[in-house]
Amino acid sequence: MSICYGNFPRGLVSVLLVMGASMSIAEAGDQAEKYGGENRGKPVQPSQVNAKFQQECSSCHIGYSPGLLPAASWRKVMGGLDKHFGSDASLTDQENKEITTFLVNNASNRWRAPTAPLRITETAWFKRKHNSHEIPPTVWKNPKVKSPANCAACHQQAERGDFNENNIKIPK
Ligand code: HEC
Numbered sequence: 001m002s003i004c005y006g007n008f009p010r011g012l013v014s015v016l017l018v019m020g021a022s023m024s025i026a027e028a029g030d031q032a033e034k035y036g037g038e039n040r041g042k043p044v045q046p047s048q049v050n051a052k053f054q055q056e057c058s059s060c061h062i063g064y065s066p067g068l069l070p071a072a073s074w075r076k077v078m079g080g081l082d083k084h085f086g087s088d089a090s091l092t093d094q095e096n097k098e099i100t101t102f103l104v105n106n107a108s109n110r111w112r113a114p115t116a117p118l119r120i121t122e123t124a125w126f127k128r129k130h131n132s133h134e135i136p137p138t139v140w141k142n143p144k145v146k147s148p149a150n151c152a153a154c155h156q157q158a159e160r161g162d163f164n165e166n167n168i169k170i171p172k
């Protein structure tokens, strides 16, 4: 074993690990219900990178983590790149295929709703997390924020798929 658990008896460690895993699945379920079945998936893992995606999908905005939307959404987004939110973001068939596979394979694993929104920012869970109680309406008018889709304006590690509360700084 490469990980050192100090003096914990091996059996106890596995029990704790199993408990930890099942609790987080239950929590994920509660969260998903609260947001009508919509929820982002696991935070991006260091292994979840794709050079083509970085190159083609992070020039106009940050590369949105695949876990932020369900697979059906990514298929829709990738199927309409010629009319992409008022921009033409078309790719060659081969590039499109590679990026779609990457996004679909790493899509949200907590999405139970039958919805496949094109925007992260239009989902119920996004609106709940970013309601006027959390963020005063004036913040959205700040030119440093511009759009709710500009995640990196507030989430300092957004590019890395990290939306942890400790890494949020609302621009003044
Ligand atoms: C030519 C510029 C451009 C490129 C390249 C581009 N996008 Fe976008 N994308 C946009 C614009 C503009 C918006 C709308 C931003 C806003 O509302 O502030 C957008 C929005 C999005 C949104 C919705 C954000 C929200 O509101 O939740 C997703 C998802 C997205 N893009 C995915 C992609 C993916 C995947 C790629 C790579 C295949 C890509 N984009 C490449 C311009 C681009």
Ligand code: HEC
Pocket (backbone or CB within 6 Å): 040, 068, 120, 121, 129, 130, 134, 135, 139, 140, 145, 147, 148, 149, 150, 151, 152, 153, 154, 155, 163, 164, 165, 168, 170
């Ligand atoms: C104007 C600033 C701002 C922008 C822009 C913004 N967020 Fe947030 N976000 C926040 C704040 C503040 C919270 C904390 C809410 C809370 O305390 O529960 C939050 C919470 C979150 C959470 C929940 C974190 C957790 O641990 O519960 C996620 C996930 C998230 N945002 C993703 C995004 C994504 C994805 C985008 C872009 C598409 C985005 N945010 C854009 C300010 C912002």
